[in-house]
């Protein structure tokens with residue numbers, strides 16, 4: 001069995017949606033849905049009346065009908081909400097989640113993966129950001145209920161995820177340690193999820209998905225393989241040209257004249273060192289062309305992970321206005337991408353497409369009134385009374401300071417939660433008129449996506465990208481080095497299981 005040469009990278013929020021992942025997986029490559037903030041996205045799709053009935057179809061396949069019904073009844077708005085009405089929000093995530101929040105995570109992740117798997121028998125993956133920790137356990141369980149084949153995670157060090165997957169495959173409870181700023185030794189910061197508290201019927205048979213860690217250095221790659229709580233099946237090695245969040249440069253942060261982090265030799269990965277680790281690896285960041293795919297395979301990679309090229313496909317969730325506007329710039333060669341060291345409350349550099357009138361525009365950023373009502377990027381902190389509090393550097397400054405945050409940490413921060421919802425057509429509407437601005441993340445390769453447009457066409461599909469990326473590698477199998485060969489053999493010796501969710505008695 002061949003391993004996928006192309007991983008369509010997870011793109012949150014909702015850019016790599018079920019439609020895109022379905023199209024890519026159908027073509028025999030790995031389609032990956034973004035699991036980030038899927039619960040909120042799901043609520044907004046239902047609030048818009050679930051046009052096309054896709055969410056409903058997914059809910060109908062959910063193994064616990066009563067839970068599906070509760071979610072539907074709470075959030076579905078027949079015919080869709082009024083145009084000027086705001087989207088409903090749900091309670092923000094916290095260490096000890098409310099039951100309805102957990103159920104929403106389970107159900108929404110199930111539906112996204114279920115829909116991405118419809119109509120074919122190939123694997124589908126789900127991507128999460130390690131930093132967004134509070135929804136992890138319930139989201140992963142929901143994705144596993146739908147038979148997700150791969151879990152991919154970066155933006156942090158996901159050492160404890162493999163063990164979670166092992167536990168859930170056996171329906172055992174799992175723990176995840178929440179990072180808490182200022183936590184004292186011995187303070188309980190664990191999060192807990194026991195499937196038995198949520199299953200409402202016969203226990204489905206679950207397979208343990210493969211786990212791919214997304215890392216940016218040889219050191220992290222080695223750490224993942226040595227110290228993870230369970231099996232790491234492969235690595236995605238992401239360079240700082242990639243869209244989304246980037247790892248910060250090694251050493252002291254230095255900025256270029258434009259204000260972007262400067263990456264140097266120490267940030268380059270050593271491919272020979274990666275090969276020597278003996279697990280399959282995929283290269284990411286600027287690999288969205290046939291030559292780079294061939295080069296990656298020649299160097300012993302199992303393949304590449306590509307995001308930017310897929311973000312503009314007809315199937316992706318990016319709003320059509322933004323697709324059109326950015327594709328137009330790419331064709332003209334005038335697209336500009338800025339690696340913003342401050343925008344993301346995570347503290348990681350965040351790649352942003354410069355679009356006048358969007359949140360990347362200084363005037364728009366300054367005009368926006370700070371509000372925090374989604375809270376995915378809130379960090380937990382230990383309050384003086386020993387309780388946990390939650391704060392985000394992009395929330396109203398006075399609130400952040402009242403929670404012990406430092407004013408300098410708020411400078412330049414942007415509300416990614418609301419912006420990323422806006423990118424995919426679900427901008428919050430406030431006071432009947434004010435619409436949350438979009439902030440598009442994209443890789444440095446933005447202008448190269450024009451290559452996928454056939455003459456006279458103004459759009460392209462996931463199939464166009466896959467066909468183009470593989471055009472130099474289809475006939476000629478990669479010349480693998482011995483370490484690469486070994487890795488390939490290790491993987492192909494594991495029989496691929498084509499999962500169908502099966503429900504059996506406990």
Ligand SMILES: Cc1cc2nc3c(=O)[nH]c(=O)nc-3n(C[C@H](O)[C@H](O)[C@H](O)COP(=O)(O)O)c2cc1C
Nearest residue numbers: 009010011012242243244284285286306307308443
């Ligand atoms: C719009 C967009 C959103 C992204 N969001 C995520 C994300 O939520 N999680 C993640 O691990 N990577 C994310 N990425 C990174 C991709 O998964 C992928 O690794 C990267 O795009 C590869 O580099 P490229 O952009 O040069 O193709 C995102 C990339 C883009 C373009």
